[in-house]
Amino acid sequence: MDKELLLGAEAVGLAAIDAGISGVYAYPGTPSTEITEYIQHSPIAREKNIRSNWTANEKTAYEAALGMSYAGKRALVCMKHVGLNVAADAFMNSAITGCNGGMVILVADDPSMHSSQNEQDTRMYGKFAYLPVLEPSNQQEIYNLVRFGFNMSEQTELPVLVRITTRLSHSRAIVVRNNEKTQNILNPAQKKSDWILLPANARKNYAQLLSKQDILLELSESSSVNSIVDTSGDIGVIACGIAYNYAMEIKQMKSKEFGVLKISQYPLPLKKIKSFIDSYSTILVAEEGYPIYEELLPAYFPGTTFKGRLTGDLPRMGELNPQIIAHALAVDLGEKNTASEIVIPRPPSLCKGCGHRDLFTELNSILKDYTQQHVFSDIGCYTLGALPPFDTISTCVDMGASVTMAKGAADAGLHPAIAVIGDSTFTHSGMTGLLDAVNDKNHITIIISDNSTTAMTGGQDSAGTGKIAEICKGIGVDENHIKTLIPHKKHFEHNCAIIKEEIEYKGVSVIISQRECVQTAVRKKKQQKK
Amino acid sequence: MNKNCIIAGVGGQGILTIAAIIDIAAIKHNLFVKQAEVHGMSQRGGAVESHIRISDSEIFSDLIPSGQADCIIATEPLEALRYVPFLKKNGMIISAQKPFINCDNYPEEEKLFSELKNYSSIIVDAEKLALQNGSIKATNTVILGAAAPFLDIPETLFAEAISHFFAAKGKQIVSMNISAFNDGLAYSKKN
Numbered sequence: 001m002d003k004e005l006l007l008g009a010e011a012v013g014l015a016a017i018d019a020g021i022s023g024v025y026a027y028p029g030t031p032s033t034e035i036t037e038y039i040q041h042s043p044i045a046r047e048k049n050i051r052s053n054w055t056a057n058e059k060t061a062y063e064a065a066l067g068m069s070y071a072g073k074r075a076l077v078c079m080k081h082v083g084l085n086v087a088a089d090a091f092m093n094s095a096i097t098g099c100n101g102g103m104v105i106l107v108a109d110d111p112s113m114h115s116s117q118n119e120q121d122t123r124m125y126g127k128f129a130y131l132p133v134l135e136p137s138n139q140q141e142i143y144n145l146v147r148f149g150f151n152m153s154e155q156t157e158l159p160v161l162v163r164i165t166t167r168l169s170h171s172r173a174i175v176v177r178n179n180e181k182t183q184n185i186l187n188p189a190q191k192k193s194d195w196i197l198l199p200a201n202a203r204k205n206y207a208q209l210l211s212k213q214d215i216l217l218e219l220s221e222s223s224s225v226n227s228i229v230d231t232s233g234d235i236g237v238i239a240c241g242i243a244y245n246y247a248m249e250i251k252q253m254k255s256k257e258f259g260v261l262k263i264s265q266y267p268l269p270l271k272k273i274k275s276f277i278d279s280y281s282t283i284l285v286a287e288e289g290y291p292i293y294e295e296l297l298p299a300y301f302p303g304t305t306f307k308g309r310l311t312g313d314l315p316r317m318g319e320l321n322p323q324i325i326a327h328a329l330a331v332d333l334g335e336k337n338t339a340s341e342i343v344i345p346r347p348p349s350l351c352k353g354c355g356h357r358d359l360f361t362e363l364n365s366i367l368k369d370y371t372q373q374h375v376f377s378d379i380g381c382y383t384l385g386a387l388p389p390f391d392t393i394s395t396c397v398d399m400g401a402s403v404t405m406a407k408g409a410a411d412a413g414l415h416p417a418i419a420v421i422g423d424s425t426f427t428h429s430g431m432t433g434l435l436d437a438v439n440d441k442n443h444i445t446i447i448i449s450d451n452s453t454t455a456m457t458g459g460q461d462s463a464g465t466g467k468i469a470e471i472c473k474g475i476g477v478d479e480n481h482i483k484t485l486i487p488h489k490k491h492f493e494h495n496c497a498i499i500k501e502e503i504e505y506k507g508v509s510v511i512i513s514q515r516e517c518v519q520t521a522v523r524k525k526k527q528q529k530k
Numbered sequence: 531m532n533k534n535c536i537i538a539g540v541g542g543q544g545i546l547t548i549a550a551i552i553d554i555a556a557i558k559h560n561l562f563v564k565q566a567e568v569h570g571m572s573q574r575g576g577a578v579e580s581h582i583r584i585s586d587s588e589i590f591s592d593l594i595p596s597g598q599a600d601c602i603i604a605t606e607p608l609e610a611l612r613y614v615p616f617l618k619k620n621g622m623i624i625s626a627q628k629p630f631i632n633c634d635n636y637p638e639e640e641k642l643f644s645e646l647k648n649y650s651s652i653i654v655d656a657e658k659l660a661l662q663n664g665s666i667k668a669t670n671t672v673i674l675g676a677a678a679p680f681l682d683i684p685e686t687l688f689a690e691a692i693s694h695f696f697a698a699k700g701k702q703i704v705s706m707n708i709s710a711f712n713d714g715l716a717y718s719k720k721n
């Protein structure tokens with residue numbers, strides 16, 4: 001079959017298309033964005049009429065995928081790790097309903113926080129919900145396991161979680177395709193009690209979920225991706241997901257003897273683990289993420305010494321790499337050059353000509369006159385307003401939190417209470433907070449820095465483009481206090497005057513600071529040329 | 531056969547283009563390839579890197595272990611120096627000469643180049659050679675040309691890979707990039 005050089009993320013997209021999905025649902029988020037983009041740009045997906053537009057947030061994505069599964073068709077939902085927090089209510093409860101058409105939840109974690117606020121480990125959510133988790137170690141295995149995940153989902157009638165990480169998602173390797181499957185026919189779920197989670201039904205369904213755990217364990221025990229690869233040496237490595245690559249790299253490079261048990265499917269296959277660790281007194285548990293299983297294994301196998309992130313043999317946080325694994329196995333990789341002392345960090349910054357720049361310049365000039373200079377902000381390119389030369393913003397916590405934190409601070413008596421939020425973040429989860437503020441008649445100023453795109457993640461369509469003012473009006477903001485400004489040097493005085501006026505207005509005001517993202521504008525121009 | 535190289539530069543300098551062309555050439559040469567790249571936050575004028583690994587046998591790690599890179603290919607000298615802990619003891623640095631200064635405390639150029647001299651290095655005025663070929667945009671293909679002799683892939687395959695990569699942009703862009711590549715290659719062979 002065809003061979004292609006694909007990013008891990010693209011391998012997910014291709015596998016889902018070949019598995020016969022009828023739709024992908026996603027909100028962008030590094031390192032998961034390229035999955036949906038691959039499907040959006042795939043001519044095969046277009047031919048097969050696979051639904052692939054961006055959704056407003058991860059919760060809407062999740063529920064729509066569940067609806068497609070209810071209708072009997074296969075659906076993929078993807079997001080970055082923190083996106084699952086937003087979709088968590090739907091996720092946890094979909095474990096209780098189960099699914100009809102195959103449903104795969106692809107979550108891309110970001111250990112080391114290359115572009116995230118935390119490094120939460122999605123495998124924990126799998127355990128939390130009692131759902132199976134697949135954790136591929138390379139791009140080909142991503143393809144295979146996403147395909148397998150859809151089959152397994154239909155077989156067990158459960159959504160299946162597939163976890164990848166930044167390294168895998170953003171690394172290319174050759175992937176070989178398999179036969180394509182046709183899409184499922186419309187075949188809606190019939191048993192209402194599965195889907196109506198009234199307490200009486202929920203209790204029965206939950207018991208059923210618990211009774212499926214033995215089946216999931218059996219599937220893990222017999223899975224070919226959980227395999228004892230090597231039984232040499234006097235230390236064994238339980239290598240989870242991508243950690244397997246690093247262990248094998250060290251083995252290949254230094255011909256070092258140590259045992260390797262590769263794990264790519266959870267719940268953990270305890271019988272297989274037992275037969276592996278019986279030959280060793282010491283085991284290194286290499287997990288790309290939290291030491292979830294390192295913490296649990298000693299209770300199952302009290303006679304064995306387990307080493308890993310909790311014992312300090314591996315770093316407590318951050319992503320793994322070959323050197324870290326080598327160090328933990330006392331393998332010397334030889335001398336290396338020392339880092340140069342004159343090398344300085346080169347952090348990212350807002351593009352030249354970006355409208356967010358002008359907004360921050362305006363805000364800095366206005367705030368000079370106030371004793372309280374707090375700007376509650378949010379996640380997007382504009383978070384770079386935290387860095388010099390601006391240093392404008394005071395917070396960035398989770399998507400939508402700018403509006404609600406400004407609201408809470410206003411409740412506490414803070415003035416000015418200013419929120420700066422991007423257009424995509426506003427429609428993701430800022431709108432509901434605005435409704436709270438309107439209902440409480442808060443004295444706050446919400447600035448929506450509207451560049452008509454989701455710029456941070458590479459310029460995806462933004463759900464509210466062209467509708468922001470109408471949305472705010474609909475939520476109940478007084479029309480006279482919804483102001484649209486063009487952030488540009490030539491409007492500096494005018495903009496400052498308006499923003500100041502609205503800060504002083506004793507109610508909810510919304511300022512839409514509107515100029516297209518420079519990068520998106522360039523991209524559009526290029527596309528028009530084609 | 532087994533080559534590890536780090537491609538380094540600043541967001542927007544086209545390091546992923548260099549990586550993609552090497553990928554294509556390596557696949558044409560029937561080699562295994564793994565190429566890790568940076569997306570997201572670091573692209574707005576921040577430091578960007580890509581790890582390319584090519585081999586005639588299976589490659590496990592997506593990341594090059596420290597001290598194991600055969601070469602660093604950089605579009606900018608500070609970025610070349612950033613990754614020296616990855617470089618093998620006898621590894622090679624191929625870097626464009628012109629600094630890209632977008633931060634306040636950029637090191638003094640003299641110090642930068644004197645440190646680079648501690649390694650086997652080829653510093654090429656890639657921008658000049660690119661301009662001679664008609665466009666500053668070909669700077670990265672000049673650098674690729676200068677790096678080509680160290681990659682163990684036949685030079686003709688690079689020309690094929692460049693043709694393949696730029697095919698959609700038309701014949702003129704293809705031939706300009708091949709010529710820029712050849713100038714980089716010639717410079718490297720002379721030095």
Ligand SMILES: Cc1ncc(C[n+]2csc(CCOP(=O)(O)OP(=O)(O)O)c2C)c(N)n1
Pocket residue numbers: 027028029030058080082083086379380381382399421422423424425426451453454455456457462
């Ligand atoms: C729950 C969650 N989903 C997704 C992301 C990834 N993410 C960070 S910023 C952003 C979009 C920002 O778009 P916008 O608010 O329009 O600001 P811009 O970057 O365009 O300035 C996304 C999708 C995240 N951090 N958290």
Ligand code: SF4
Pocket residue numbers: 349350351353354355356381451455456517518519520574
């Ligand atoms: S990508 Fe767009 S929004 Fe982001 S910094 Fe650049 S111009 Fe501004």
